[in-house]
Structure formats: C-alpha cells, structure tokens
Amino acid sequence: MGILRLAHVDVRTPDLDLATAYYTQVMGLQLVQRGTVEGSDAAWFKCWDEEDHHSLRLRYHPRAGLDSFTFRVESEDDLHDFEKRLEAYGAQVSRVSRGEAVGQGESIRFEVPSGQIMELVWEIEKTGNLLGKRNPAPAPPPDLPGIAPPRVDHLLVNAEEVAEACKFFTEVLGLRLTEQVLDGNGHQLGVWLAGRTNSPHDLAVVNGPNGALHHWAYWLDDWDHIRKAADILAFNGVQIDQGPTRHGVTRGNTIYFFDPLGIRNEVFTGGYWVDPDKEIITWTEQEFGKGLFYYENVVSQRFLRMHT
C-alpha cells in the first residue's frame, strides 16, 4: 500500500480567463472542460501524456491560493487504511463520494498539520493521453502550443513547523524522506518526500506560513527542454523567478516562474533513483544556497518569501 504520486493540484485564481490563456498557450496544457465549483467558474487541465482526467483545476476566486492537492494511492483498499491511520493520528477525515468531484471517484480529504487541504484518491477517470494504445508515436504531435510538459511532477508547500509536517507525511502517510535541510540547531528547514515514483520528491515542505503554496512543477524530459521552455517563457513575457539552473537538493534542472496571477510554477527534470531503503541526504544551513541553486549559491529572498 502507499501513496503513488501527485494526481492534481486545485488552485484559486482571480482571473480565470487570463490564467486559462496562460496555462493552455504558454504552459501548453490541454483544456479538458469548463464548469463551476461551489458556484464559481472553473476549468480543468491536463498534460498531453497524462491518462487521467486532469492534473490541474483552476476556479475563480478574488484571492489566489491553494484549494487542495491530491495524491493517488497505490490500490483501492488504501483509502480505507489511510482513513484509519489519519483518524488514529487525530485528523478530521471527510469522505467525498463518487460523483461529487469531476473526473474521479471516491476520495478522502483532511487538513495536514501545516493547514493545507490534502486529498487521497484511487479511482480516477481515465481519458487517455494524446497517443493511444496501438502503435503510438513516441512523441506528441509536433504542433502542440507552448512548453507542453508530459506530466505534473511534484508540489512544494510551506509550513511553520517543517519537522511536524515531515513527521506527519512520513509516519502517517508513509512518504519517504529523501533529503533535508537542517539549521545550525538541527531543526528541519526543508524536507523532500517521495511516494512510489522512485524519484527525489513528489512533495516537499519548506519553512514558511501555514496553508501556503510555494509552487507545483511539471516534468520535462531533459535539460534541452528546460532551455527551450525558458525561450518560450521569455518570448511570452512571463516573469522568470530563477534559472534555468540546477538544484543541489534533488540534483534537478529547473526554472521557476510566475503565472499571470502571481502563482509560482516550475519546470523540472533530472534527479536520481530512490530505493525505499536509501539513506537520507542532509544539507547544512551554511550550504543551503548550493542546496537551492547549485550554480548561483545564493539563498534568494524572493524565492523563500514569496508564496501563494
């Protein structure tokens, strides 16, 4: 049993049309459908290689922010097992029935110790990728607009008490700690956690205000695609926050940038293989700059302080 991977991120945006234009034309996601959520206009998006119904939901709200984030579990029985473990921990768990949420079946929802709403789901409506299952080309159609990442990769949230969040995600939800940044007193400033993707992170937590979203990231196949993505972002006048550069933590290659309403996105590639018994990598506070941005070796204040 276990948590498999990030399935979707649900976000509030104060300008749904502008955000939709950005996520389809610049990021190059597929618009799956439009509709309403709790009386607000909403839109659902996915990447070209994703078989699930969606990996991003935007809904109109005067204030940008994170509604919730959803992970897929490894088997159908896992929902019940996690519900019991969460209740034993003292979390309030609510069940969402099939038919209540677009594109997926039954799920459980709860608040994590740092205040974000997390959801776990097994049954997801499979709508297929753009290639099909019979003699599929290895690459997407060449006329996809924008960056067109194949899939969503991971999410980074803030927490006032990183150690408490880490304990919750590892002990209650069974995520695996791969890397951590420790301050001079041995307190965790940031933690990187893996589900079952054998990658350095599916979820990360960095010190900051409870409830906040730092960014979510899309996978790109290699550094050359990161470089091309930077060209596309600059051409479209998108504000680049950091990069293209390399992380010390995760070893990934990266660019950070902001959507038109100020929510941080990342494109990410690289990393390394993670066995379940892999020893944890530790970064010390004095090397935090290299841990964040290995080439620049600076702890960017905008990067650490700006969030949604």
Place this chain on the structure above:
Amino acid sequence: MSDRILRLQHVEVRVPDLELAAAYYTEVLGLVETARSSSGGAEQVFLKCWDEQEHHSVVLRQAPTYGLDHMSFKVAERDDLDYFTDKLQAVSVPVKRYAARELGPGWGEAIRFEAPSGHLVELVHGMERVGNMLPMTNPPPRPQDLVGIAPPRLDHVFVMAEDVEAFTRFFMDVLEFRLTEQILANDGHQLATFLERSHTPHDVAVITGPNGGLHHFAFWMDDWNGIREAADTLAYHGVEIDVAPTRHGVTRGYTTYFFDPVGNRNELFTGGYWVDPDFEPITWTEEEMGRAIFYYHGQVNERFFTVHS
C-alpha cells in the same frame, strides 16, 4: 504491505576474456570495480555504476562462452524472499536459498530459480551498501573524476525465449510484474513483451529467440545529450556500435546499442514515461514492428534480431 520486487539489481555475464572485459567495463563504460572473487572455480570481477549505493550491479565471470549467467532483482523486504518461495513452489518451480555473502562478496540473502525460458533468475535482499561516490551531507550533483561513459545506474535486461507468452505469464502471475507494451504477430501471439516493477516502461523485456539467450542489458543515461556523447566515446575507443543513437517506438526511449569486446550486447537508454499500476498496455502490430523498435528508420537490421549471447 511490501513493495515486493523493486527493480533490476544486477546481471552476471560470462566473458571468455576476463581482463579484456574488465578493462572495457571500467575504462570505456566507466563502471567502478568493487571486488574480485571466484565461484565454482571461475574468476569474477564485481562492478557498479557511480550513483549506485550497493556493492555491485554487473558481475563478469570467466567462462569459455559469452552470455547471461543470471539476472537478479531487488526485493523490498526480507520476507519477500519467503513470499516468492511459496508462490514459486505452489507452481512447482524448485527454489534454492542462499545466505547473505554465500554467493559472493557484498551479496545479500537470495533465492534462485529457473524461468520457463531456462534463464536463471535471482531475487535478493540486503546487499552490502558501499555508497555512491558522493557524501550524504551537502553532496555535489556529480563526482568529478569519472572515466568513460559513466552511466549513473543499471536500467534493464532484455532476454530471448522460444515461448514469449510463457515467459510473460510467469513474470506477471508469479513475480507480479506488469505488462507495459507488447508486439503482436498477425495471428495474435506475443513476439515481444516489456515488463516493469519500477513504474517505468521496462525492467525486463523478452523477444522471440533461443531459450536462455541474452539480447542485451542496458544502463541509464540522464538524457539524449548523454547518449550522443557516449557514442563519441564508443567510437573513439573503436567499440563496435550495433545501432547508432536513435529512438524506440516501444518505451519511447532514446538508445544506442554496442558490443562489449567479447560479444555481449550493451545498451545506453534514457527517456520513457511514468507507469501507474493499472496502466493499460500498449500494443504494436507486426507490420509496425520496425517503428516499434527503431522509430526513425522504421526497420530493424538483421543483426539486431539474430545476434545474441
């Protein structure tokens, strides 16, 4: 519940010239020698890739002929060895158990059995951890003193079987691998199948051919540019390149194939895609087999089908 089989742990290959093969695998491919030993009177060289934490991922074994001695998969928990022993015995497959270090230096506790294709298969737990070449505190992303191609890790093994369907059923039903892709003949039978445990397109694959045959084993590279640079290194050293850098239809991977100095085929591989446990398998038809294997050229050289070890 355990994650059961995690990934390919190692391959042991036979080589008629141990010193020549060891020189190639360390200086051209850029693996790290971790030990020398002998078993059953045959000299062995133990090798690992730089980013691997465990004692070995390739073992070279002095033998009169080339080919695959066995393939080994890592299991998550020690109890998984008992779990699979029971499953194998329930389908009348004899299983041999070995204590840690019994099979050689750095070796974990293991079980061994024969697949329907005659391949010796091992499941192992508790390999000696020797670390990668980086510290666990403030590690740089890559060591600086690597030689040769220096792939970070072993990726998959590709073998041959007279009865691909029997091999596939065994790996799926008994060992709990998942089918990601298959090439079907016009009459509907499987010509080749691709099987995974690591949520990637393949950890092991099989194609129609003589039982016990090794088609190739593959190392992971980080990207297409790494494949291109590797081809430069191979050509510089006069290594015989079987298939120059190109792309697969099956797995979507980027690849180059070449031969070690004693005739075992190696591959460098990158790319692929994420695989959920309920992934619907992809099917390639016989008339598209050329594109399935080499997408750009749409045809496969005879050598690729007929030469194996």
